[in-house]
Amino acid sequence: MSSRRFFSFYERASRSFHDCPSLAKLIIFTFTVSSGGLVAYSDSKAYSGINDAVPSDTGTKKKKVLVLGTGWAGTSFLKNVDSSLYDVQVISPRNYFAFTPLLPSVTCGTVEARSIVEPIRNIIRKKSGDIKYWEAECIKIDAKNKKVHCRSNQDVNSEAKEEFLVDYDYLVIAMGARANTFNTPGVEEHCHFLKEVEDAQNIRRSVIDCFERASLPTLSEEERMRNLHFVVVGGGPTGVEFAAELHDFIREDLVKLYPIIQDQVKITLLEAGDHILNMFDKRITAFAEDKFQRDGIDLKLGSMVVKVTDNTISTKERSGDISSVPYGMVVWSTGIGTRPVVMDFMRQIGQTSRRVLATDEWLRVDGCDNIYALGDCATINQRKVMEDISVIFNKADKDHSGTLTVKEFQDVIDDICERYPQVELYLKNNQMKNLVDLLKDSKGNNEKESIEVDIEGFKSSLSQVDSQMKNLPATAQVAAQQGSYLARCFNRMDECEENPEGPLRFRGMGRHRFHPFRMQSSLVPET
């Protein structure tokens, strides 16, 4: 396999955007760091902190920090946490960390599975303190008793207990997500996912199996064609990258080994939406769609899979028609779903209406003490400006005059932007330098010195701000940043207790202990 193929698709994509360097950087960046989904929407400030629910006193006996998961979030936390301050324990059914963005490359042998994994015990070994790792699955979180129920995923002998309890002072939930099948019949049984290293290895084997089957002497032409029909469901970065890798793998390597059947290979990508890569700029989508057409990859848009059997896949088209096509292999990559244990925990804590665990901006699970959630199993529930609009105004209006002067406003603008990042984003997207410009804009008044607004004017100038809020994408990048962010908060708990570094508490007194989590991305250009 040539290393040429490595990065090839995205390189080509980025070359086509040489007139738009930031986009090109964004594409490369996404390929390199994210596991799929969206990219960063903000590039502001550096590391920040956690807030006051975490007791600062580690006491004479070290507090137990229990980390669930060894993916991007859990591993990043583990690597960065000061393990001399805490009694750290890690539980995960997977005793290694995997560099998931390279999984599509593992499917075609461009990259070896071994090259993208690192044993958790290697990571632990390099750290101080007595960190424990147990290869087990968390099957229930008991927040009331600060305990976690675990089950070894090993075939332990019948005499030994398969299940065990682990208690904690702080719980870090970083269990990730599972593939989302949307309960489509047959997907679990017949499709490959592409989330784990084993998935990639199975896909690789399966591709070769399809070619070997198609080479058998007794197959009908129809059966041969079926075996050589590869279907990718989902036009996100993972699906698109896999389709591109598979195409190159077949054209560059497999045709040499299976020369008689090269013209019968077909790759189809099914996307329920109007476009592939719809989380990116339209030009990227257009480039990819065009490239696929030139490569002969059959791209079917607006095509929703409704059923998969052992040899056919059925889709519902925009017209409402259902059609079925035979296939040799299907890779299903349509985004992420909630793990049952997380779902159960959400029910316990009353987060029933959500898809993933909701946390505040300091990654604390809403409604829980000392429980943090990060990565794909969680989402930050960003506080709305309009919910706090009166307290913000009152805090800013130092002289309680009922109106804000430019001076009063400038004193709190940094805190507002930190506490409510949607404000900063709004300013950026509207090409304005600061909140004064925002005020100016809303009032149409050019004389800065004379600006004073009352609460109604303030509300009206900020009324559109919350619509800028976006959830962070479910990417490796976000998970990794959250892990290291949370670790630094843990490491600086005592320090920040004395000298809080966070923004003003608009609803309370003083400042927040830590900066809230902010997504960092040096590759998204400043505006």
Place this chain on the structure above:
Amino acid sequence: MSSRRFFSFYERASRSFHDCPSLAKLIIFTFTVSSGGLVAYSDSKAYSGINDAVPSDTGTKKKKVLVLGTGWAGTSFLKNVDSSLYDVQVISPRNYFAFTPLLPSVTCGTVEARSIVEPIRNIIRKKSGDIKYWEAECIKIDAKNKKVHCRSNQDVNSEAKEEFLVDYDYLVIAMGARANTFNTPGVEEHCHFLKEVEDAQNIRRSVIDCFERASLPTLSEEERMRNLHFVVVGGGPTGVEFAAELHDFIREDLVKLYPIIQDQVKITLLEAGDHILNMFDKRITAFAEDKFQRDGIDLKLGSMVVKVTDNTISTKERSGDISSVPYGMVVWSTGIGTRPVVMDFMRQIGQTSRRVLATDEWLRVDGCDNIYALGDCATINQRKVMEDISVIFNKADKDHSGTLTVKEFQDVIDDICERYPQVELYLKNNQMKNLVDLLKDSKGNNEKESIEVDIEGFKSSLSQVDSQMKNLPATAQVAAQQGSYLARCFNRMDECEENPEGPLRFRGMGRHRFHPFRMQSSLVPET
């Protein structure tokens, strides 16, 4: 994993024999080339040939050569056969060749599985002609109709036929052997073998699994010890190499990752015989046994496994006592057994009393036309001198005087040694230069010129010769040499039809078309 461990055991073994370079070379050689079992017993002559049953005329239409198997023998044949002369087809359930002597190193990650395999289609691609490969298993050989029944080992769709027939003009059986369990109860279900790449990968996973299980918090001390008890059954080169690799893997790598349990690990090697490596020189055995003792590997000699359950292994000791010990993992490596399809074929052709297919010295299956067998599924049934003693004498006695002169004898000595390699071996082992010496020895007469022997004297001088015969060991080296030998015979069929290169036919007229197969080993010193 350090590359130090690579070759380490055998390097150390050979260093201890610096005063005996040939033995040292022999050890390294065995490790490098053979898959276990014995080493070469002879180092004589170069490539030779096949005999007359193979029609020399390839005709206007190329003859079909069907190769069963992609191990050492089959791959070596495939690599060396002139595929422009024949219509070559290969059938094997394994679409790659594996460098099996490195399997013990794969079990511990010293060598990557990927590094020891080569796709058969890669090999085919480099050759001329239209070679076909089908990933399928031969399930029946129908010699009467010159057909082979095959079954795809893939989960082909129900509409397609899973089985197919392939006909041949020449059949090359190189299907290898399977692990021999001696029908010991529980072995198939609970033990790992070490014959295939998958076996090595499974063992690697299983070792780590044992350590992860042993690390679980709820295990009793007893259960922990059980999980860390690794048992190797069979003291041949594979078992010994694996035990040594495992020991180094644990001492050099795993103790760093699982520090709390390092003192509870135990490796036991069970050998039913009196010594391990009993096919080698006694000094090698002594070195290995001594090394194992120093390393703390528990070597149990005269210990025959009688039963394996999911967590205990039972042995019968020399005293007759049966004892059972708990284990975490067992690797079973006690030699090779016959594959069912080969057993079935042997029944068809009346070779019921044998363990593997018997061939003549040209690798032709006894009692079959145009069927060859080589590698671990076959053994050469060497013609005995004493069976042919009269015809040899008569052929040598050119003037039909009833006695052989030294001159007459010298004229046929090379042919005798080639046709009956046990004669040459006998001469070597007895430190004698030629058959004249042998005669001399038997007669006690020192005056060479006057030697003449009659048939009775001739018989008596050769009476011990056949006791020197040994079967070739079931090694990678023998299989590979047989493969290339047979390929060269196929390549030179026309040439050797006109100019036979083999030894005199003592039972017939003229010469044999090809030299008989002889094991080559430049590493066994000349005597």
